[in-house]
Amino acid sequence: MPEPKTQTDREGGGLPEGIEDVAKELVQKALLEILEEADDDRAAVPDFSEAYPIAAEHLRKLVAESFGETRQEGPELEYVSEGAFCYDYGRVMIFNRLQRPACREVPVAERAVFLPHCLQNRKRCTAEELDLYDRCGQCGACAIANIVQMAQESGYDPERIFIVGGASVIPPIIAAVEPGAVAGVACMEELGMIIERIVSRYPMPPSQMSLLRRRGCRNTRADLADVKAMLQA
Numbered sequence: 001m002p003e004p005k006t007q008t009d010r011e012g013g014g015l016p017e018g019i020e021d022v023a024k025e026l027v028q029k030a031l032l033e034i035l036e037e038a039d040d041d042r043a044a045v046p047d048f049s050e051a052y053p054i055a056a057e058h059l060r061k062l063v064a065e066s067f068g069e070t071r072q073e074g075p076e077l078e079y080v081s082e083g084a085f086c087y088d089y090g091r092v093m094i095f096n097r098l099q100r101p102a103c104r105e106v107p108v109a110e111r112a113v114f115l116p117h118c119l120q121n122r123k124r125c126t127a128e129e130l131d132l133y134d135r136c137g138q139c140g141a142c143a144i145a146n147i148v149q150m151a152q153e154s155g156y157d158p159e160r161i162f163i164v165g166g167a168s169v170i171p172p173i174i175a176a177v178e179p180g181a182v183a184g185v186a187c188m189e190e191l192g193m194i195i196e197r198i199v200s201r202y203p204m205p206p207s208q209m210s211l212l213r214r215r216g217c218r219n220t221r222a223d224l225a226d227v228k229a230m231l232q233a
Helices: 019-031 048-067 082-103 143-153 167-177 188-199 224-231
Strands: 111-116 161-164 181-186 207-211
Touching (some): 019 048, 019 082, 048 082, 048 188, 082 207, 111 143, 111 167, 143 224, 167 181, 167 188, 181 188, 181 224, 188 207, 207 224
Parallel strands (some): 111 161, 111 181
């Protein structure tokens, strides 16, 4: 495994440069527990509810062996633990890999996008507040405007882009708009709730996810390159 180069002033909590590549290598090893060809992004995948827990547990062991920890203790909202980041980012990568073939069967115009309230700049936000979600006002005060623009340029229906307060409001919105697939940005706590629902065979459309790089209830941060890849998956 290549050693990431340390760059303490790097945006994102001081994690070493190249830590995403390290996580990807660990994910490839974990996926080989359930896939013959982990690199073949379009190949059929086994049953998600059976395959995901196996790969995620193997990833946990690999991360623990490499870094000695898989969770970040303390009040920091930025990722400062390499092990915690690799485990969280890696679980999202495994999820996306297993869900991607089904998502690709759905035109982007028929998908829904869910973005978190915590990305908003609440002091300057001009979003329209509705019952279960907000609708971006494109004020440009936060990254949501960039993400909405990327989504629309990729062919997403702007009426299917929702700013929500948490994973709990997603099921009723899905029931109302009936998207063929879902793309969502959130912290691991919220993404984990969705993953658990799908593992337990709760009826959810195939999904793709992007992990927030800064957590918390406000002023969080998304990786726009990662979000773009999610939208175009």
